[in-house]
Amino acid sequence: MKIYKKVFPLIFFVAITVLTSGIGFFVLKNIMPGDDTLSARCWKEVAPYLDQNLSIQKRVDDLIGRMTEWEKIGQMALIEKNSIRDLGEITKYNLGALLSGGGAGPKAETPLAWLKMVNSFQSATKNTCLKIPLLYGIDAVHGHANVLGATVFPHAIGLGASHDADLVKRVASATAQEMAATGIYWSFSPNLDVAQDIRWGKTYETFGSNTENVAKLGVAYLQGVQDYSENYFKVLATAKHFIGGGSMQYGTARNKDFKVEEGNISLDEKSLRQVHLVPFQKAVENGAQVVMVGTATWNGKMNTSNYYLLTDVLKTELGFSGFVVSDWYGVYQVSNTRYDSLVKSINAGVDMVMTPFEYKDFMSNMQKALANGDISRERLDDAVRRILTAKFKIGLFDRPEVVQSGLSVIGSVQHRALAREAVRKSQVLLKNENLALPLSASLEKIIVAGSVADNLGRQAGGWTTEWQGIDGNYGVAGTTVLDAIKNAVAKNTKVEYNKQGNFSMGNNLADVGIAVVGEKPYAEGWGDDINPSLSAEDLETIKKVKEKSKKLIVIIISGRPLDIKKYINNWDGVVAAWLPGSEGAGVTDVLFGDYNFSGWLPAKWPL
Ligand code: BGC
Numbered sequence: 001m002k003i004y005k006k007v008f009p010l011i012f013f014v015a016i017t018v019l020t021s022g023i024g025f026f027v028l029k030n031i032m033p034g035d036d037t038l039s040a041r042c043w044k045e046v047a048p049y050l051d052q053n054l055s056i057q058k059r060v061d062d063l064i065g066r067m068t069e070w071e072k073i074g075q076m077a078l079i080e081k082n083s084i085r086d087l088g089e090i091t092k093y094n095l096g097a098l099l100s101g102g103g104a105g106p107k108a109e110t111p112l113a114w115l116k117m118v119n120s121f122q123s124a125t126k127n128t129c130l131k132i133p134l135l136y137g138i139d140a141v142h143g144h145a146n147v148l149g150a151t152v153f154p155h156a157i158g159l160g161a162s163h164d165a166d167l168v169k170r171v172a173s174a175t176a177q178e179m180a181a182t183g184i185y186w187s188f189s190p191n192l193d194v195a196q197d198i199r200w201g202k203t204y205e206t207f208g209s210n211t212e213n214v215a216k217l218g219v220a221y222l223q224g225v226q227d228y229s230e231n232y233f234k235v236l237a238t239a240k241h242f243i244g245g246g247s248m249q250y251g252t253a254r255n256k257d258f259k260v261e262e263g264n265i266s267l268d269e270k271s272l273r274q275v276h277l278v279p280f281q282k283a284v285e286n287g288a289q290v291v292m293v294g295t296a297t298w299n300g301k302m303n304t305s306n307y308y309l310l311t312d313v314l315k316t317e318l319g320f321s322g323f324v325v326s327d328w329y330g331v332y333q334v335s336n337t338r339y340d341s342l343v344k345s346i347n348a349g350v351d352m353v354m355t356p357f358e359y360k361d362f363m364s365n366m367q368k369a370l371a372n373g374d375i376s377r378e379r380l381d382d383a384v385r386r387i388l389t390a391k392f393k394i395g396l397f398d399r400p401e402v403v404q405s406g407l408s409v410i411g412s413v414q415h416r417a418l419a420r421e422a423v424r425k426s427q428v429l430l431k432n433e434n435l436a437l438p439l440s441a442s443l444e445k446i447i448v449a450g451s452v453a454d455n456l457g458r459q460a461g462g463w464t465t466e467w468q469g470i471d472g473n474y475g476v477a478g479t480t481v482l483d484a485i486k487n488a489v490a491k492n493t494k495v496e497y498n499k500q501g502n503f504s505m506g507n508n509l510a511d512v513g514i515a516v517v518g519e520k521p522y523a524e525g526w527g528d529d530i531n532p533s534l535s536a537e538d539l540e541t542i543k544k545v546k547e548k549s550k551k552l553i554v555i556i557i558s559g560r561p562l563d564i565k566k567y568i569n570n571w572d573g574v575v576a577a578w579l580p581g582s583e584g585a586g587v588t589d590v591l592f593g594d595y596n597f598s599g600w601l602p603a604k605w606p607l
């Protein structure tokens with residue numbers, strides 16, 4: 001009895017301990033299903049998937065064979081970095097990819113802060129069983145332009161005007177170098193949309209409205225970004241937005257704040273193919289590894305869930321073997337419930353989901369869909385295989401960790417010289433009466449005015465520092481057009497500037513008046529505009545400059561053709577400068593005749 005009394009509490013204690021730790025283990029196992037970093041399947045230096053001498057296919061086979069369902073699902077998630085509150089979440093959910101949305105960077109946007117931020121996200125994957133590195137994506141659509149001090153190249157519409165594939169390839173390659181220096185190996189670029197309606201706010205993200213030109217420059221861009229000189233692609237490019245967004249009809253936008261973006265394409269299949277498919281076909285033929293499916297609907301059906309477009313056309317007919325990523329929130333716009341939207345999109349052919357926020361929800365809906373048989377395990381494996389293959393192709397498992405010393409390429413002298421070259425090759429001379437241009441650099445007096453003359457933010461446009469761009473001289477290191485004019489003229493030439501065009505010079509006329517006018521920065525959706533044109537303020541400024549000068553040059557800084565029909569008669573010289581970015585001197589290179597104008601219109605300009 002006595003013994004019993006002694007033993008009983010002991011047994012009780014042991015039983016309780018075993019039970020609670022069992023429950024604890026069970027709970028842990030379910031909250032953190034990937035947390036078995038010591039099991040035999042986990043990372044080991046000698047694992048075949050880490051062996052650079054094996055083929056990519058063998059490495060993928062080995063890796064995928066080690067993965068749990070939970071880990072596979074994690075590889076399909078693309079999460080906006082601001083929704084990660086705690087690095088441990090990356091580990092816990094085995095997340096496969098992060099992105100910086102427009103303007104989403106570290107607090108100080110310096111290159112070093114970017115590098116540290118990306119490295120710290122990567123470090124969280126080191127605590128997972130298989131240590132699969134993250135793909136980190138960003139909209140480096142005209143240079144690595146979220147980063148302070150980066151070279152900001154002309155937006156695609158300007159490159160479109162250059163019609164110069166070699167130039168575009170070099171621009172893309174420089175952009176990729178600046179990205180890679182910060183540890184970012186995935187660009188959401190090139191944009192292969194063929195803009196058919198300049199009222200669309202994304203027009204400037206495109207190479208214009210001509211299918212051939214878009215295809216040619218798109219391929220050049222892709223090759224420049226991916227540059228395979230070191231046994232892996234330098235940076236992964238993304239061909240976007242599949243497909244037809246350039247033909248969305250004005251007024252059909254789903255979002256009531258927009259007019260065109262997220263709208264409907266009403267085209268028959270033959271036209272859709274003729275106008276919009278060719279650039280994607282060429283991109284696939286030239287090594288595209290990622291295609292982003294856009295948020296348009298085609299004849300009422302969302303592209304994101306269109307099996308015919310994604311699987312029959314893109315993957316089967318064109319033979320695309322890379323992965324399809326959905327666009328910002330695109331998957332969840334398919335139907336009323338997230339579950340149903342997800343099932344439809346994944347089954348249609350989406351491989352990676354830019355959720356971009358609710359990853360917990362994404363993970364559990366995927367688990368549920370697999371358990372229910374609404375998404376097959378073959379589809380899961382196919383998607384993951386495509387994603388992992390791309391990760392191997394950019395050497396994610398093999399590249400040395402990025403170090404600070406590489407940051408000097410960002411905004412380097414060479415890159416800025418290249419940007420300047422790109423600017424001058426993209427200038428289009430819209431009107432030149434009485435040989436108004438080129439200007440002599442040794443005139444007595446030049447007056448300069450206009451809302452964009454001294455404004456780097458406007459010169460750079462959207463997707464610069466912030467999603468919708470910035471308005472003013474901060475966030476971009478560069479030369480304004482005004483400064484470029486001052487630098488271009490002879491020592492004795494007087495350059496007088498007044499933004500509004502208020503010059504008090506009595507009856508003395510300046511030799512030349514230059515008005516630098518145009519659009520305020522904008523990006524997708526918010527840039528949809530029923531009648532892209534100059535503001536009343538700009539028109540007023542132009543009028544004043546005209547009154548004070550012997551000849552008037554108007555430089556239009558805009559993401560698209562603007563309606564100037566009513567005014568152009570009064571102007572002597574007119575230049576379409578597009579959104580040149582950081583190097584205003586590219587504009588003056590042609591203005592003062594150091595180089596000839598060589599660009600021509602990438603889209604119709606109604607004159
Ligand atoms: C745009 C894409 C962009 C993505 C990520 C979307 O809204 O349509 O072009 O890559 O956001 O910023």
Ligand code: BGC
Nearest residue numbers: 100101102103104139328467
């Ligand atoms: C993000 C962009 C994204 C957009 C889509 C913004 O908040 O910064 O990257 O394209 O939302 O609506």
